Amino acid sequence: MVVLHYRSPYLQRILSTNKKKNDGTLLHIKLPNFHPKLFIKYIYGGKLFLKEFDTSDIIKLLDSASKLCFQSNRLGFLSLSDPNIKPSNKSEYSIAKESKNEIDSKIITYQHAELISKWVDKLNISDKLISLYKFKLLFRASRDRYSRDVFHVVCDNQPRTVAIVKVKDSNEILGGYNPLEWNCYENFVTTEDSFIFSFSNDRIDNHILSRVIKEHRATFNSCQYGPSFGVSDLEIWSLYGGNCCKKSSYENPIRDTEGQFVVEDFEVFQILRE
Numbered sequence: 001m002v003v004l005h006y007r008s009p010y011l012q013r014i015l016s017t018n019k020k021k022n023d024g025t026l027l028h029i030k031l032p033n034f035h036p037k038l039f040i041k042y043i044y045g046g047k048l049f050l051k052e053f054d055t056s057d058i059i060k061l062l063d064s065a066s067k068l069c070f071q072s073n074r075l076g077f078l079s080l081s082d083p084n085i086k087p088s089n090k091s092e093y094s095i096a097k098e099s100k101n102e103i104d105s106k107i108i109t110y111q112h113a114e115l116i117s118k119w120v121d122k123l124n125i126s127d128k129l130i131s132l133y134k135f136k137l138l139f140r141a142s143r144d145r146y147s148r149d150v151f152h153v154v155c156d157n158q159p160r161t162v163a164i165v166k167v168k169d170s171n172e173i174l175g176g177y178n179p180l181e182w183n184c185y186e187n188f189v190t191t192e193d194s195f196i197f198s199f200s201n202d203r204i205d206n207h208i209l210s211r212v213i214k215e216h217r218a219t220f221n222s223c224q225y226g227p228s229f230g231v232s233d234l235e236i237w238s239l240y241g242g243n244c245c246k247k248s249s250y251e252n253p254i255r256d257t258e259g260q261f262v263v264e265d266f267e268v269f270q271i272l273r274e
Contacts, residue, residue, distance in 0.1 A: 104135075104137045105135070105137070105164070105267055105269075106140065106142065106166075106265055106267065107164050107165075107166045107265060107267055108164055108173065108267075109202065112173075112199065112204055113133075114129060115204050115207070116162060116175070116197070117129060117131065117132075117271070119177070119195055119209060120133070120177060120179075120271060125204075125205070131273055132273070132274040133271045133274065134271070134273075134274050135162070135269040135270075135271060136269060136271075136272055137268075138154055138155050138161065138269060139151055139154045139155055139267065139268040140266070140267045141263065141265055141266040141267070142265045146263070146266070148224070148225065148226050148237045149223075151182075151226050151227075151237070151268070152182065152183075152184060152223055154268075155182050155268050156181065156182050156183050157181050157182075157183060158181060158270050159179065159180060159181050160177075160178075160179055160270060160271045160272075161177075161182070161268055161269065161271070162175060162176070162177050162178075162268070162269045162271060163175055163176050163178070163226075163227040163234075163236065163267075163268050164266070164268070164269070165236060165243075165263055165265075165266050166263070166264040166265045166266070167261045167262070167263070168261070168262040168264035169262070169264075171201045171202075172198060172199070172200060172255070172261075173198065173199040173200075174196075174198050174234060174245065174255070175196065175198070175234075176194065176197070176229040176234050177193075177194055177195050177196075177197075177271075178194055178229075179191055179193040179194060180194075180219065182219075182227065183221045184221060184223035185221050185222075186222050186223075187221055188216065188218070188219070188221075189220070189221060190216045190218060191215060191218045191219070192212060192215045193212075194211075194212045194218045194219060194229065195209060195210060195211045195212065195250070196210050196229050196230075196233055196234045196250055196254055197209050197210065197254060198254035198255060208252060208253075208254045209252075210233070210250040210251045210252040210253070210254050211250065211251050212229075212249060212251075213249065213250060213251050214230065214248070214249040214250075217230055217231055217248075217249045218230065218249065224238070225238045226238070226266075227268070229249070229250065230248050230249030230250050231246075231248040231249055232244055232246040232248055233245060233246065233248050233249050233250045233254075234254065236263065236266065237263075242260050243260060243261050243262065243263055244259075244260055244261070246258045
């Protein structure tokens with residue numbers, strides 16, 4: 001069920017409104033006119049090879065993809081049965097290839113991602129980018145639910161992640177980089193490579209970077225928290241304190257205030273070297 005919720009907002013709505021009240025089990029749900037290979041191979045497997053389909057099936061497949069409202073909004077055209085058929089750049093199903101200068105984010109731009117990549121490599125803003133990184137979207141609160149539990153289901157055991165927070169009723173963007181993995185082991189984790197940061201608007205030059213100085217308390221893992229950097233340097237969805245930034249284990253405070261804030265949206269990306 002978690003997979004279905006994550007892959008398709010259409011199925012998320014159906015599943016959420018068709019639970020039995022007594023034991024939480026699901027009622028039988030009939031989904032007519034959906035291509036069976038699409039449902040099994042793409043939703044659960046995450047990959048689909050179009051060479052397995054003829055032209056008429058591809059059209060049906062795209063129709064099913066549109067109805068299911070896939071979160072990724074794209075299918076990769078790996079191979080077509082007819083070499084003369086090429087995917088259009090103006091597909092009504094919004095199936096397109098992501099360019100190198102784009103990032104699947106509702107909060108940050110490619111310029112933010114490029115600067116964060118420099119910080120990962122411990123470069124200055126004026127330095128030339130050494131490594132090319134892909135920001136793979138793992139989690140978006142407005143899409144996948146504002147939930148610690150869903151965050152841990154999707155993001156645990158994934159190394160090299162960046163958490164990005166849009167503060168409600170503000171132009172603030174907060175974030176942190178964890179080179180290791182999130183989990184529920186209830187412990188502090190040691191690393192010298194983590195950092196937290198903030199942007200006060202869409203301009204990347206208006207930022208604060210804060211690297212870890214107490215490496216033995218770089219991040220904190222717990223199912224009672226979302227991403228937690230230091231001792232409350234940046235805490236998201238804490239069961240005990242909500243969302244806060246209080247300087248402790250990192251160089252600089254990344255907000256002007258230590259008061260609580262409300263999350264408007266929240267995204268987690270895995271950084272992959274291209």
